[in-house]
Amino acid sequence: MDMTYLDNAATSFPKPDGVIAAMVEYQQNIGASPGRSGHGLSIDAGRLIYDTRETLARLFHIEDPLRIILTKNASEALNIAIHGAIKPGDHVITTGMEHNSVMRPLRCLESRGVTLSVVPCSPHGLLDPSDVERALQKNTKMVVMTHASNVTGTIQPVEAVGSVLQKREDVLFCVDAAQTAGALPIDVEKIKMDLMAFTGHKSLLGPQGTGGLYIRKGLDKQIEPLMMGGTGSRSEFEAQPDFMPDKYESGTPNTIGFAGLEAGAAFVCEQTIEVIRAHEQKITTRFLGQLNELRNHVTLYGPADALRQTAVVSFNIHNITPSDAAQALEEQWGILCRPGLHCAPSAHRTLNTFPQGTIRFSFGFFNTLQDADLAGEAVRGLLKR
Amino acid sequence: MTIRESQAVALFESVSHALQAEKLVKAQAIACKLIPVPRHLSSDCGICLRFSVSLKDRVAEILHGKIDFFQIHLL
Numbered sequence: 001m002d003m004t005y006l007d008n009a010a011t012s013f014p015k016p017d018g019v020i021a022a023m024v025e026y027q028q029n030i031g032a033s034p035g036r037s038g039h040g041l042s043i044d045a046g047r048l049i050y051d052t053r054e055t056l057a058r059l060f061h062i063e064d065p066l067r068i069i070l071t072k073n074a075s076e077a078l079n080i081a082i083h084g085a086i087k088p089g090d091h092v093i094t095t096g097m098e099h100n101s102v103m104r105p106l107r108c109l110e111s112r113g114v115t116l117s118v119v120p121c122s123p124h125g126l127l128d129p130s131d132v133e134r135a136l137q138k139n140t141k142m143v144v145m146t147h148a149s150n151v152t153g154t155i156q157p158v159e160a161v162g163s164v165l166q167k168r169e170d171v172l173f174c175v176d177a178a179q180t181a182g183a184l185p186i187d188v189e190k191i192k193m194d195l196m197a198f199t200g201h202k203s204l205l206g207p208q209g210t211g212g213l214y215i216r217k218g219l220d221k222q223i224e225p226l227m228m229g230g231t232g233s234r235s236e237f238e239a240q241p242d243f244m245p246d247k248y249e250s251g252t253p254n255t256i257g258f259a260g261l262e263a264g265a266a267f268v269c270e271q272t273i274e275v276i277r278a279h280e281q282k283i284t285t286r287f288l289g290q291l292n293e294l295r296n297h298v299t300l301y302g303p304a305d306a307l308r309q310t311a312v313v314s315f316n317i318h319n320i321t322p323s324d325a326a327q328a329l330e331e332q333w334g335i336l337c338r339p340g341l342h343c344a345p346s347a348h349r350t351l352n353t354f355p356q357g358t359i360r361f362s363f364g365f366f367n368t369l370q371d372a373d374l375a376g377e378a379v380r381g382l383l384k385r
Numbered sequence: 386m387t388i389r390e391s392q393a394v395a396l397f398e399s400v401s402h403a404l405q406a407e408k409l410v411k412a413q414a415i416a417c418k419l420i421p422v423p424r425h426l427s428s429d430c431g432i433c434l435r436f437s438v439s440l441k442d443r444v445a446e447i448l449h450g451k452i453d454f455f456q457i458h459l460l
Contacts, residue, residue, distance in 0.1 A: 034400065035399070035400035035401070035431070037421070038419070038420060038421025038422070038431070038432045039421075043404075043419050043432060046400050046401070046404050046432075047404055049401075050401060050404040050405065050408075053401075054408075065405065066401055066402065066405060231399070232399070232400055232431060233398060233399040233400065233431055234398075235431075236427075241398070241399070243398045243399065243453070243454075245399075245401055246398075246399045246401070
């Protein structure tokens with residue numbers, strides 16, 4: 001039986017051929033450590049890392065590529081932003097739709113004297129920006145929120161939140177773009193973000209173990225690094241460098257991974273976000289249409305409108321648990337999806353799907369309309385059991 | 386036999402900045418090369434950008450405002 005991969009919100013698969021080729025090219029013909037020597041191969045490795053930042057900068061409309069630090073994933077990037085900027089006595093605002101990569105560092109800080117406001121979202125997972133405005137306090141240091149939910153795909157009004165925060169220059173706006181980088185157009189200036197965490201292995205189509213954090217110019221003075229160590233710069237000093245990007249990039253990087261990420265991001269630039277988004281919207285619309293016909297037996301979460309969500313669809317089939325459904329989907333239809341809580345307990349409380357969770361189908365650029373039809377057929381098949 | 390022109394180097398805070406500078410300078414069609422930082426200039430293990438001394442002012446102009454920190458030395 002053929003397999004149909006519908007778990008792209010966890011990690012995209014397959015990857016463009018160019019991603020694999022770039023990783024092979026690095027390991028066969030470059031191989032050296034970037035920024036650690038002046039020899040030709042080390043410089044080539046350094047150029048490769050620089051090109052990765054440059055391609056990402058082009059995608060996100062970031063003027064200076066050195067405002068992007070490269071990390072192992074979005075979680076590391078979020079931890080640098082959250083732990084690096086927030087001190088005891090500060091107040092932080094987040095939403096009721098966050099992933100644990102935001103909630104866990106915040107709950108940790110809460111136990112160390114930080115106060116937290118979790119702004120509730122609608123039953124479809126949508127945030128009202130005026131609720132963020134109302135939650136602002138004198139000592140609010142940061143608003144940190146997802147650009148789109150990993151559970152329902154709900155696209156949040158980040159631009160409106162960015163505008164609300166314009167009158168509070170002292171409040172940092174940190175966006176978790178794990179689900180949207182490479183899937184939706186992102187302009188850091190337009191959204192007025194101070195910080196943006198992203199992962200490389202989802203819609204940017206790179207390999208796992210890659211991600212990054214955009215830090216607006218001037219902000220790095222306020223953000224402590226999580227990790228310190230060798231950077232290849234200022235080697236005569238034992239204090240951590242205080243400049244971007246070295247301040248946050250200690251130790252030998254995942255050069256082979258970033259070679260793949262560069263190729264993935266370049267693929268996205270070449271196809272264009274608009275074309276990718278239109279394709280994913282078409283597939284999502286098709287599958288949502290099929291679920292809609294089954295609404296007496298299926299509960300759909302989120303906006304149920306491909307214009308207002310990413311290519312992520314969460315639902316439950318009455319009388320079947322998500323885990324039983326996922327097992328049958330794989331065994332009988334070859335569909336690989338994700339059941340359960342999706343690392344976001346507060347989002348599931350918002351959707352009233354805690355603790356059983358949901359079945360999540362997440363489409364990617366390499367899925368087709370036939371995949372959406374198969375998905376619909378499989379759900380109808382499950383109802384007949 | 387050609388007489389070798391005298392050279393200058395630009396030093397940066399990090400390898401990333403040196404690579405950024407190389408791109409900016411090359412984009413203006415100026416011949417340059419990344420080389421290990423000469424020991425007498427710094428004990429750092431990084432790289433610097435070498436170019437003809439006659440282009441020193443032009444390079445400084447290109448980098449000014451684009452890269453926060455750089456120093457030009459004659460070799």
